[in-house]
Amino acid sequence: MTSPLPLLQIETLVAGHGRLDVLNDVSLALAPGELACVLGPPGAGKTTLLMAIAGLVRAKRGSIRFANEEIRRKRPSDILARGIAYVPQNRLLFSNLSVRENLLAGVWREPDRARIEADVTRLFERFPSLKAQATQSAGKLSSGERQRLAIARALMSRPSLLLLDEPSSGLAAPDVDDVFALLAELNSEGTAVVFAEKTTREALRIARHVYVLEQGRITFGGEAKHFGAAGFAQPA
Numbered sequence: 001m002t003s004p005l006p007l008l009q010i011e012t013l014v015a016g017h018g019r020l021d022v023l024n025d026v027s028l029a030l031a032p033g034e035l036a037c038v039l040g041p042p043g044a045g046k047t048t049l050l051m052a053i054a055g056l057v058r059a060k061r062g063s064i065r066f067a068n069e070e071i072r073r074k075r076p077s078d079i080l081a082r083g084i085a086y087v088p089q090n091r092l093l094f095s096n097l098s099v100r101e102n103l104l105a106g107v108w109r110e111p112d113r114a115r116i117e118a119d120v121t122r123l124f125e126r127f128p129s130l131k132a133q134a135t136q137s138a139g140k141l142s143s144g145e146r147q148r149l150a151i152a153r154a155l156m157s158r159p160s161l162l163l164l165d166e167p168s169s170g171l172a173a174p175d176v177d178d179v180f181a182l183l184a185e186l187n188s189e190g191t192a193v194v195f196a197e198k199t200t201r202e203a204l205r206i207a208r209h210v211y212v213l214e215q216g217r218i219t220f221g222g223e224a225k226h227f228g229a230a231g232f233a234q235p236a
């Protein structure tokens, strides 16, 4: 049996900030339906990798193919429209806007009001606690609710690939459980999920594949069950 075409294929990617090359010849391939974690110590380049895929960091060389199309030089809005959504580590919500208004901020190019309303209704059904706080300003939410809102906002674009930067950061244990259960659920419904984490503790709970990034290079890529916890220097 031949394996399916990768959903995302990155080849010899070099990307960074200004003159600083953070990623050095990074290559990886994600199958459709993937649930993968990018692990690595602070400063390894995890955020830079996710942002390069989302078009938010300029990729200098190499290739990023998504659904068999080269997206390396595309704008972030074009990449979002193609089905890649990104949830940054600090969640980047509009604190003074309501929960509902933050959801609407996840829509970039959808002119169809009926579809937008249907998506808001669909997401409020999935996140009843957000529905209950629809008119509340995002700045007043708990950190767990803020993370749920950030993910819900990303889902407004109906992504086929959801990227999340340290989704467990700053959350209490029950919220971490909740967020990982949500990611597993979204994945079981067909959304490919890739998230970055600093420690294996969180990452190995749901990830099927693990990629370890150290100093801008992939030093391990494979099934989570084959990943040894001693693979890299982890923060306490």
Ligand SMILES: Nc1ncnc2c1ncn2[C@@H]1O[C@H](COP(=O)(O)OP(=O)(O)OP(=O)(O)O)[C@@H](O)[C@H]1O
Pocket (backbone or CB within 6 Å): 017, 018, 020, 022, 040, 041, 042, 043, 044, 045, 046, 047, 048, 049, 198
């Ligand atoms: N905007 C920027 N301008 C210049 N250098 C940057 C910028 N953002 C990150 N860097 C540098 O790029 C390197 C990789 O950072 P990055 O945030 O991608 O790593 P990370 O693995 O996500 O780290 P962490 O786990 O601490 O979030 C670091 O040396 C960092 O200082």
